[in-house]
Amino acid sequence: RTILAIETSCDDTCAAVVRDRRALSNVIHTQQEHRRYGGVVPEVASRAHLERLDGVVRTALREAGAELGDVDEVAVTVRPGLIGALLVGVAAAKGIACARRLPLAPVNHLEGHVAAAYLEDPGLEPPFVALVASGGHTVLYAVGKDRGMSLLGQTLDDAAGEALDKGARMLGLGFPGGPALQKAAAEGDDARYDFPVALRDGKNLNFSFSGLKTSLLYKIRGMSGEEVRAELPHLAASYQRAVVEALVSKLLRAAELRDASTLVMAGGVAANAVLRERLHKECKKRSLKLVIPSPRLCTDNAAMIGAAALSAEPLPYPHYLSLNARSV
Ligand code: ATP
Numbered sequence: 001r002t003i004l005a006i007e008t009s010c011d012d013t014c015a016a017v018v019r020d021r022r023a024l025s026n027v028i029h030t031q032q033e034h035r036r037y038g039g040v041v042p043e044v045a046s047r048a049h050l051e052r053l054d055g056v057v058r059t060a061l062r063e064a065g066a067e068l069g070d071v072d073e074v075a076v077t078v079r080p081g082l083i084g085a086l087l088v089g090v091a092a093a094k095g096i097a098c099a100r101r102l103p104l105a106p107v108n109h110l111e112g113h114v115a116a117a118y119l120e121d122p123g124l125e126p127p128f129v130a131l132v133a134s135g136g137h138t139v140l141y142a143v144g145k146d147r148g149m150s151l152l153g154q155t156l157d158d159a160a161g162e163a164l165d166k167g168a169r170m171l172g173l174g175f176p177g178g179p180a181l182q183k184a185a186a187e188g189d190d191a192r193y194d195f196p197v198a199l200r201d202g203k204n205l206n207f208s209f210s211g212l213k214t215s216l217l218y219k220i221r222g223m224s225g226e227e228v229r230a231e232l233p234h235l236a237a238s239y240q241r242a243v244v245e246a247l248v249s250k251l252l253r254a255a256e257l258r259d260a261s262t263l264v265m266a267g268g269v270a271a272n273a274v275l276r277e278r279l280h281k282e283c284k285k286r287s288l289k290l291v292i293p294s295p296r297l298c299t300d301n302a303a304m305i306g307a308a309a310l311s312a313e314p315l316p317y318p319h320y321l322s323l324n325a326r327s328v
């Protein structure tokens with residue numbers, strides 16, 4: 001099956017061609033319009049998707065060496081995300097599918113993040129435990145043999161990526177914060193500051209990052225601007241470590257509780273080098289199989305949406321015409 005996949009849930013305009021757990025192309029256009037606002041502006045995102053999507057789809061087909069006639073199915077993210085942004089992708093997907101009388105698969109963005117692991121390791125089969133940590137979500141799933149996903153835990157307040165983005169902002173680093181923080185932390189001492197890791201112990205599989213954020217705020221309030229600048233690498237490294245600790249400990253705890261031998265770490269935050277290294281080390285120690293998609297497959301992309309569509313029945317033409325996007 002050759003799938004043309006479209007993803008426009010946030011500020012990346014993405015299209016990909018996926019065949020049998022292989023991405024033949026994976027085009028990502030990251031909108032630069034938001035930089036000067038220091039965060040994604042929904043209306044700006046929708047308009048930018050509208051301007052870019054056609055070209056991005058064409059590029060995805062060309063890079064895959066495919067034409068529309070080679071496509072068997074269209075897949076598109078329908079939720080969750082910015083409603084106006086999602087609608088641009090959904091309308092385009094409907095139009096393309098309709099014109100060719102193709103079936104259309106509506107895909108959940110978070111299931112897409114998990115499905116990126118199938119592209120990374122085509123031999124991967126459930127059951128496994130998966131953690132998605134991204135800009136808007138931090139969710140632990142048990143993925144069953146039938147690929148059904150059940151919720152094991154999630155964040156009670158901020159998402160892990162949000163914590164990194166807000167922390168980076170407080171430290172005067174760029175946007176998006178995750179990569180900026182990672183860079184600033186590279187030479188830092190991650191044990192210099194003791195930032196809290198919430199809900200660490202016990203059987204609780206939920207996360208909380210708002211206390212961590214507040215703790216950084218109080219810490220830098222007590223320092224002069226000069227001090228903050230001098231301590232920047234250590235503050236960044238220590239803060240990043242607290243986020244990594246929370247994610248690593250919960251994923252390992254979930255594997256233990258579910259008696260799982262395979263783990264998946266996905267979502268934009270899984271692009272983080274420190275997190276990747278820590279997890280690989282811990283899983284090796286415990287003889288657990290770990291799949292983390294390559295960084296480009298961790299942050300938003302359309303190949304992961306195509307991968308998620310591989311394990312679902314698409315809606316036949318023209319049953320998807322009434323399909324709608326949803327923000328949650
Ligand atoms: P969601 O998937 O919840 O709808 P999103 O799609 O906006 O949110 P993703 O693209 O999946 O989010 O992930 C973006 C997040 O990942 C941002 O918070 C960003 O800071 C973080 N991130 C990206 N690269 C890194 C990195 N190298 N280290 C840490 N965090 C990172």
Ligand code: FE
Nearest residue numbers: 109134268300
């Ligand atoms: Fe995402």
